[in-house]
Amino acid sequence: MIRPPPLQDTLFHADPTLDRAARLGIPVGLAVLFFLALYLTRPYPEFLLLGGLILAYLLPPAGKESVIPAGLLLGEPWWLIASSTLVMDLCCSLFVALNLDLVLRIPLLGPFVGRFMEGGQAFVKARPWLERLSFVGLIIFVIVPFQGSGGVNATILGRILGMGIPGAVGCVLIGSAISSFGIALGAGTVLALFRQSPALGAGALAAVALAIVVMVQIWRRYLQYLRL
Numbered sequence: 001m002i003r004p005p006p007l008q009d010t011l012f013h014a015d016p017t018l019d020r021a022a023r024l025g026i027p028v029g030l031a032v033l034f035f036l037a038l039y040l041t042r043p044y045p046e047f048l049l050l051g052g053l054i055l056a057y058l059l060p061p062a063g064k065e066s067v068i069p070a071g072l073l074l075g076e077p078w079w080l081i082a083s084s085t086l087v088m089d090l091c092c093s094l095f096v097a098l099n100l101d102l103v104l105r106i107p108l109l110g111p112f113v114g115r116f117m118e119g120g121q122a123f124v125k126a127r128p129w130l131e132r133l134s135f136v137g138l139i140i141f142v143i144v145p146f147q148g149s150g151g152v153n154a155t156i157l158g159r160i161l162g163m164g165i166p167g168a169v170g171c172v173l174i175g176s177a178i179s180s181f182g183i184a185l186g187a188g189t190v191l192a193l194f195r196q197s198p199a200l201g202a203g204a205l206a207a208v209a210l211a212i213v214v215m216v217q218i219w220r221r222y223l224q225y226l227r228l
Contacts, residue, residue: 018098027094034087049074054084058092063150064179069187082184089142089176090169092151097165100156117156134161135171142175143182151176 039047057067064085071081096103104110142154151172158168194201
């Protein structure tokens, strides 16, 4: 089990093997390449639509559970909208992991991140299952739509749990891939059934709701078991 070190000892310092240009260029360059690929391969109106959806995803309180179904309703391919949220999570995670010292100096964002860091230890203590599960726990944290469980906060939480940059970013990547493509496939299936028959769509939606309720109950029991 990984015990979170004192906050002041957590490895938030810049990676000495990379200069500032590289630490900024990796996440920003990845985002620029992704948007360039969209611009070159999608019709311009669709490019603007995807840009708006991505912007909505980056600004709270919108999340995958709302942006992905919205994109599907607007006619976007399931794999493209899922890939978009995945790439944004990865870019945000890399930016924070490599440039947290800079993030803390950004107006508005810096104080918010600082407060999250200060509350991180209390957050972990209130959820001991995160410590016990370590990497698996952080992946689940990214998958389940907790408030503030996006790439930024999940990366910081991973560092508080004692993970290195590759471990924290890797957990975000895995968790985001599972949640993004899972939501896209599920929402796409329900939407396709609605188009075939409203009754089939309603039945599928009810089945999904029932499955979520069952999963929540199983999850709660599992958390109670972990606290024993």
